[in-house]
Amino acid sequence: MTAVKIGVIGAGTVAGGVFHVLLRNQAEITRRAGCKLHIVAVSSRTRSKIDNLLTTLNANDVEVVADPFAVVRNPNIEVVCELIGGTTLARELVLEAIAHGKHVVTANKALLAVHGNEIFAKAREKGVIVAFEAAVAGGIPIIKAVREGLSANRIQWVSGIINGTTNFILSEMRSKGLDFGTVLAEAQRLGYAEADPTFDVEGVDAAHKLTLLSAIAFGIPVQFDKAYTEGITKLTAQDIRYAEELGYRIKLLGITRRHPEGVELRVHPTLIPSKRLIANVEGAMNAVLVKGDAVGATLYYGAGAGAEPTASAVVADLVDVTRLLNADPSHRVPSLAFQHDALDNAPILPISEVHTAYYLRIRVADQPGVLADITRILADQQISLDAVLQKEAELFEPASQGVAQTDLILLTHQTQEKLMNAALEKIQALSSVLAPVTRIRMEELN
Amino acid sequence: MTAVKIGVIGAGTVAGGVFHVLLRNQAEITRRAGCKLHIVAVSSRTRSKIDNLLTTLNANDVEVVADPFAVVRNPNIEVVCELIGGTTLARELVLEAIAHGKHVVTANKALLAVHGNEIFAKAREKGVIVAFEAAVAGGIPIIKAVREGLSANRIQWVSGIINGTTNFILSEMRSKGLDFGTVLAEAQRLGYAEADPTFDVEGVDAAHKLTLLSAIAFGIPVQFDKAYTEGITKLTAQDIRYAEELGYRIKLLGITRRHPEGVELRVHPTLIPSKRLIANVEGAMNAVLVKGDAVGATLYYGAGAGAEPTASAVVADLVDVTRLLNADPSHRVPSLAFQHDALDNAPILPISEVHTAYYLRIRVADQPGVLADITRILADQQISLDAVLQKEAELFEPASQGVAQTDLILLTHQTQEKLMNAALEKIQALSSVLAPVTRIRMEELN
Structure with a gap:
């Protein structure tokens, strides 16, 4: 042999x-x-x-x-x-x-x-x-699925939990009601997070992987420098709890989507409906949703890191290479799934051009007219609301500056990020808004 | 071109x-x-x-x-x-x-x-x-995942929801509390079930697919004639409800597992913990769990039938074939994933040899000593219990034959099917047991 x-x-x-x-x-x-x-x-x-x-x-x-x-x-x-x-x-x-x-x-x-x-x-x-199967989502054969398994499809979007460290942290924050810093320390102790966790918790690692998924899904060059990256360090246990009350979970998602004008390439904390399978991916596990025009939504789940799961992907690549070692290159699948002379030069869209829905948490003075002011500003930007949750003032920290405070939670319908930015600037300037507004993007994934 | x-x-x-x-x-x-x-x-x-x-x-x-x-x-x-x-x-x-x-x-x-x-x-x-990617689980590239994506692994078991019709029926029975016949009629009206639904509801279609998965997972010939097949026609809304109370869902699973003595190959309704992702696969969707020794458990989810999802798999195969059309056969992945001269002749185990846990629902006379008699019979076969649920007698149909009745629900730990058969024969013979015992197999899938 x-x-x-x-x-x-x-x-x-x-x-x-x-x-x-x-x-x-x-x-x-x-x-x-x-x-x-x-x-x-x-x-x-x-x-x-x-x-x-x-x-x-x-x-x-x-x-x-x-x-x-x-x-x-x-x-x-x-x-x-x-x-x-x-x-x-x-x-x-x-x-x-x-x-x-x-x-x-x-x-x-x-x-x-x-x-x-x-x-x-x-x-x-x-x-x-x-x-490079092992470069994305560890042992899950997601590169092969997108590159070969779904080759009949015009892929519409890919959305994934592709960093185990942050998913572990978010799972623990939710199930135990702990804050980010406490859970990070626990994750470091357990070996789920590195001593310097920046690449993971700031979303850089996820953006690396998403860049590769985006390239093979749409047939575009890798463009990591154009990815929008936002980590989980500013998430609070409170936002996770409010999201849950509204029927959502918060996950760090990598999302890449094709539009006529270009390609979205973004990593950020995201509210997703609790009933979606991917919302129930817990601990250090990874999962990637791929939506194709023929197949619909498909999900791939498994261990995204660890010695043996990663080795599983490395060795599978070795077996593939072994089969085609001396074959004519035309018999091989191109590295980026598409023929090199057929790559698309679709631009990566800046985050301000992206369309998404939003979760907003606004700490306001508990006084008449606040909700009217805020919803008027949103309406002026053509942003419509999907849900409003106003917490009772007495549930929160004692009144400061002589004014009772409360949290106003708004879920919006889809809008463009630059419209939301404009609205938020005005909302933030209201005298009744007492703290920086928390804004988390939201996706239905259907 | x-x-x-x-x-x-x-x-x-x-x-x-x-x-x-x-x-x-x-x-x-x-x-x-x-x-x-x-x-x-x-x-x-x-x-x-x-x-x-x-x-x-x-x-x-x-x-x-x-x-x-x-x-x-x-x-x-x-x-x-x-x-x-x-x-x-x-x-x-x-x-x-x-x-x-x-x-x-x-x-x-x-x-x-x-x-x-x-x-x-x-x-x-x-x-x-x-x-034959399209032959199993429609648009999900599960053949490719098992054959190529997990080629580094010694695969331990594969367990899947691989028939959309029965999963639709079970989802509807659970969410609406309806019985099998009512939901089947609805499924036929909606086009999810054929006019003659036998192949689907009796598990034959799932057994066909499982036979192929088993062959490519373990490198054995296809042996459909040795598969154990049990459908969903005898499931009641009541069992689905009891299972839910105990933290389980009932799914029609195809299960194939490798043992030193041989290979399990079985399709039957199965209790699985509600918290597993696969337990939450609803409607006509399919999902396959594959456990490899290196990668651990991986899950593949998507549409298991329908014109375009199935076409997605057919066309992906066409693309693969196109690449290797005139290539030397050594460059190709063997049909059954393993080299033809390396197929294993491991026997398919008869269902009586299989090890699994059980859900038992026993309609008994509401009188002293019944539970003691039943648990003694189980203990004599070395079958231990994981949970017991005794319903209050008044919740059920009025007393018949002058005896109040109740349902006794037992969850057992793993045992061998032939031991359970022996125990059930004795339990069924007890005068306090008033109806045929319902027995549903149970898997932890971890």
Whole structure:
């Protein structure tokens, strides 16, 4: 039986998962692939961890090298698995691997969201594959579903919970009524959040993944720099509770939608109806909704991170690459799902152009005419209301400045963000509005 | 630009969907496939319907023939789309198409569940593809997910709502408290159920689909004749209500699970915890849970039937076939996901060997000692209880035969079906048990 020779760059969590899965399931994988997937070399900055792993797995035939460039230049290696993350060294290594005619499998969303256009172009020139199932939603085969499974469709939108850390935090905030800071600390203790959680909680990681989904859904270049990104750090337990009272859950969603004028590409906290399946995705799990014109709405759910779920996607890519290793490139699915000469130059719409509905929480003085003033301002911008919830004044913190306060919660119908911005500016200027207005976008997802 | 020449057999609902999707999305599909998918001929027993369709779609270049064999023998055609259903004529046509060296795309679950081994063997001999994404769960790309997306995993089990008609009926029974017959009549009126609903409501259609999922999940031949099949016709609104009180929903599930001793392959009504996402799949929608050893549980949700969702899967297969039309067969994914010489001969376990938990509803005389007698019988078979719900006697129909009656509802822990059968025989023989015991299997799906 022939063997495909694989080189792994990196010896961290995901690389460990790849070793474990590939060796544990070698017989099953070989039954599928028809040939053996053989890791011949791995690069690691330090020896001890990788040596322990290889000893544990009885993998005596894997060469360990310190220099990752020794892997990408190794003439014996046919496929390079890039698992170090980051966008600088990883870019150099991937480009060098491609230049040496090697296929590449990567889990690196940041790399492809930022440098994907360059990398895919070089890969096409050299006739090699760059596969990245593991870069989005971990073990869920969402890249394959969108790129191949839904290829009959004109895809209308994709909307997903694609960051497990923030979904864990939001789930805990909701179920336990805790605030963001408390839950973040708990998530860090449990290993669900990094010591520096910025990329996750500010939505950057989700925006990287959404950029890739948007490209393969609509056939456009990756354009991470145009994505609108808003994290969950300012969400309060109170907003989560009010949303629940109104029949909604708050999730950090990545949303990309095609319009005649361009493509929406946005990550932000979003109210979604509690009855939707995706609203009930809890903890660190991921789920992606894809709406196609023929198939309707489809949902894909699973573990979005973790060593073995991510390895599941990496190894599935390795099997795919193995099948098409020496095939004519015309037999392969293009990296971005569409033929490279058929990519669309539709612009990414700025957030001010986006149409969506809104949840507004307005802390007001409990006095006559406030609701009339606010709803008049909204009406002047052609914004109509879907629901109003006025809390009893006595339920809230004691009167300050001699004025009783209350929270006014409004749900609007769809409008354009710039109209909402104009309305909010006027609402904020009302003397009866006592604090910065909280504004959270809302999607029906149907 | 080159074009792939497709022949369609059948002019029913799904064929109509394929024409609509392929023509409406031709530009988008061509952007992906890199070549045009061109239907050159269609066979139809009657002219008027297909003529109307082609006129509507402005598809003047499609040849309409009465004889389906004229399509499969047409030397100009490269891919045959079999969309007539059934297992007799469809089998002859598919085998004839293969004999003529044509690739086949089919939505015919019954055909492949019953004659798949023969058909896949002939296809392999001739080096052609038989693709069948549309045969399971309509537009959900579940075949691709299991066959390719999860190829790194040793799959442990697959469990799915794979018949929309029965899920619609069960959803309506639950939400409206109606009985089976009433909802079936409504479903027939709405077009969700056929005039003869036997294949759907008796679980046969689900068993066809499950047979295919089982084969591609575990690498075994299709063995529909060994599947255990139990429909929903005997379910009562009362059982659905009791299940709900205990925190469960009843769904018709197809379940296939691998054990060291063999493979479970069973379709039956099943209690599942209400909090599981799959328990909340309502109406005619489908959803499939797949548990892999690396990825954990993943869920795939979408429309399981209907013209356009099914066409979405058919056309996705056409795009896949188009890419690999003239490729060496080694570049293709094997029909049953595993190399043909690596199929496993694990036996399908008879239902008596299956391990599962149970919901029991026992109509008993409301007298002392009844619960003790029943639980003693269960204990003697090593069956332990998870929950007991005894309804107040006065809530039920008036006393008959001078004895007040009540319903005793028991949830058991996992046991083997043959032990439960032995216990039920003894319970049924108790003089205090007044009616046939209702037994519904129960799965945690975690």
